Structure formats: C-alpha cells, structure tokens
C-alpha cells in the first residue's frame with residue numbers, strides 16, 4: 657500500500673486529494689495535512705469565478721489545458737445532482753474596458769474558446785451600455801462561465817475526499833526537509849500556496865493582496881467586470897454578491913483598508929446604482945499566492961517523490977482541477 661501526503665487544505669490541495677483518492681481507492685493511504693481549512697483558506701473569500709487571471713508568465717498552453725480541465729469538471733458537477741451543494745452556477749459574464757485604456761481585451765483572452773458563447777459587444781450594444789452611465793466604455797465582450805463558490809465548493813470537496821477514504825490532519829509543517837526526511841510517505845504533494853514562500857524559502861512566491869466586499873443583492877444575476885487598470889467587478893454567488901476589488905503586489909496587510917472599501921463601494925455603485933441600498937454582509941482581505949510561474953513539477957528526495965503545486969495567483973480556483981489531474985498523472989508515471 658502506497659502512502660501519500662498532501663500539504664495544504666486549500667482548493668488545490670483538495671483538487672489533488674479527491675483525484676488521487678478516486679484513482680487509488682483502497683490501494684493508497686492518503687492524508688491531507690494543513691494549518692488551515694475552509695472557511696479560513698485563501699479561496700474561501702473569493703467568488704470562485706472561472707477565469708484565468710494574474711497567472712503572469714505561465715504559458716497560455718498550460719493555462720488553457722488546466723483551466724479547460726477545471727471547466728469540464730465544473731460542467732460535470734453543474735449537470736449532476738450536486739450542483740447546489742457544491743455551489744456551482746452557470747452565469748452570464750460581461751467584461752469591458754474604459755475609453756481611456758490603451759490595451760485591448762482580445763489579446764488577453766487566449767482562453768476564449770473554452771467558455772460558452774464568447775463574442776464581442778457590438779458598437780450598438782456598447783452605445784446602449786454607455787447611455788445611462790457616468791463611466792464610458794470603449795469595448796467589451798460577453799460570454800457564459802461558471803462560478804464555484806468556495807464557501808460551498810471547499811466543504812463539498814472535503815466531504816468527497818473523506819468519503820473516498822482520505823484523512824485530514826490540522827497542523828503546520830514547520831520545516832519541509834525535516835518533514836520529508838522523517839516521514840514514511842512515498843509521495844508528498846506540496847499545495848501550500850503563499851505558505852511555500854516560508855516553507856521552501858521560495859522568494860519567487862509573493863502576495864497579491866485582494867480586498868472585496870460581499871453584499872446582499874439577490875437581484876444581481878450577471879458578472880460585470882471592468883478590466884481597466886482601475887476597474888471594479890461584481891460577481892453574484894448563490895447568497896451574496898462579491899464586489900471588488902484590489903490587487904496590490906507584495907502587500908501582506910490582511911486588515912480592511914477604508915480607502916479600498918471606498919474604492920470598491922464607489923466604483924461598484926457607479927456600475928450598478930442599485931448596490932447603494934444593498935446591505936454589506938462582509939469585508940474581506942485575502943492574499944493571492946502570486947508567482948512569476950506556477951510551480952507544478954516533480955522533485956526526487958532520496959526514494960521519496962515530491963510534487964510541488966503552488967503559485968496559482970488570481971486563478972487558483974480556475975486551475976485547481978486541471979493542476980490536480982497533472983499531479984495525478986505524475987504520480988501514476990513515477991510510482
């Protein structure tokens with residue numbers, strides 16, 4: 657019987673855990689060790705929107721492969737009896753750029769063939785969109801995508817992992833090398849997100865701070881994202897709507913900033929004035945695990961196999977299932 661340990665109980669740790677447990681069944685003992693579990697992981701405060709975002713130098717080919725696998729997985733949940741429990745929704749999505757932005761959406765959306773119904777907003781539609789707004793947009797696209805609301809998706813994955821025989825243990829791994837040398841696992845999978853910076857002394861991994869506000873606004877059904885450099889976004893989940901947001905590089909501040917709160921409320925209310933009356937449910941700050949390139953690779957430690965899977969930036973939910981599939985493929989090929 658093989659022994660496998662996963663370190664990290666965020667969305668990436670569980671995406672690996674579920675797929676390993678599904679594949680090995682009772683032929684392997686799988687344990688997931690983590691300092692924090694849901695509702696205290698980075699993903700928990702995010703809206704879980706499918707969309708590659710802030711993945712820096714990771715190649716478009718890899719991002720497309722991993723995000724497509726996740727899209728397929730979310731589709732399978734959406735079409736199953738588990739959709740409600742897992743918080744998976746299919747939502748209409750509008751992305752725009754302000755008039756003074758120099759960049760263009762088309763160049764950034766290399767993943768456009770994965771989502772449903774991707775198309776540019778026509779000049780006529782854009783004129784209508786701009787008619788009753790202070791903010792004027794120059795271009796936009798529409799498509800349909802998934803949200804997998806982590807507040808529901810993470811407990812769903814944890815339950816599935818345990819049903820398949822996986823075990824969870826809450827503790828912090830203080831020293832990676834000592835852990836590997838002293839443990840009796842054949843395989844150790846490192847899904848520690850930003851924690852890898854301290855655990856492995858990996859200075860390429862750094863925080864990208866994100867502050868968001870959740871409001872009660874049951875009447876919001878569509879994702880609206882202004883991708884301009886100073887843009888805001890609005891993402892409906894099943895019970896609340898996420899209004900965002902910030903992306904501050906190398907900022908470790910996990911306290912709520914009043915200026916950021918003002919930026920979010922003012923910007924989102926300009927997009928949707930009805931949000932003025934929406935009660936605020938929660939202010940939240942999370943630190944995205946930024947890295948120039950996502951680290952997904954195998955490393956040999958004596959007779960032990962280590963697989964790193966961290967640094968997913970602003971797209972950890974979008975990429976989790978595809979990255980977990982690649983981790984499983986590595987384990988299958990090396991064991």
Ligand SMILES: Cc1cc2nc3c(=O)[nH]c(=O)nc-3n(C[C@H](O)[C@H](O)[C@H](O)COP(=O)(O)OP(=O)(O)OC[C@H]3O[C@@H](n4cnc5c(N)ncnc54)[C@H](O)[C@@H]3O)c2cc1C
Pocket residue numbers: 663664665666667668669689690691692693697698699700701702703704705706707827828829830847848849850851852855865866867868901941942943944945966967968969970971972973974975
């Ligand atoms: C405001 C905001 C909005 C976002 N929106 C989206 C979105 O809509 N869509 C999307 O795809 N992504 C989004 N993201 C990004 C996404 O949340 C992250 O990329 C993702 O959660 C990373 O998951 P992870 O499992 O790799 O890391 P984490 O969720 O950070 O989990 C790491 C785990 O490892 C554990 N750990 C760390 N070090 C140790 C150690 N030494 N010993 C034991 N355990 C350890 C931690 O306790 C934690 O459980 C958003 C992020 C933010 C901040």
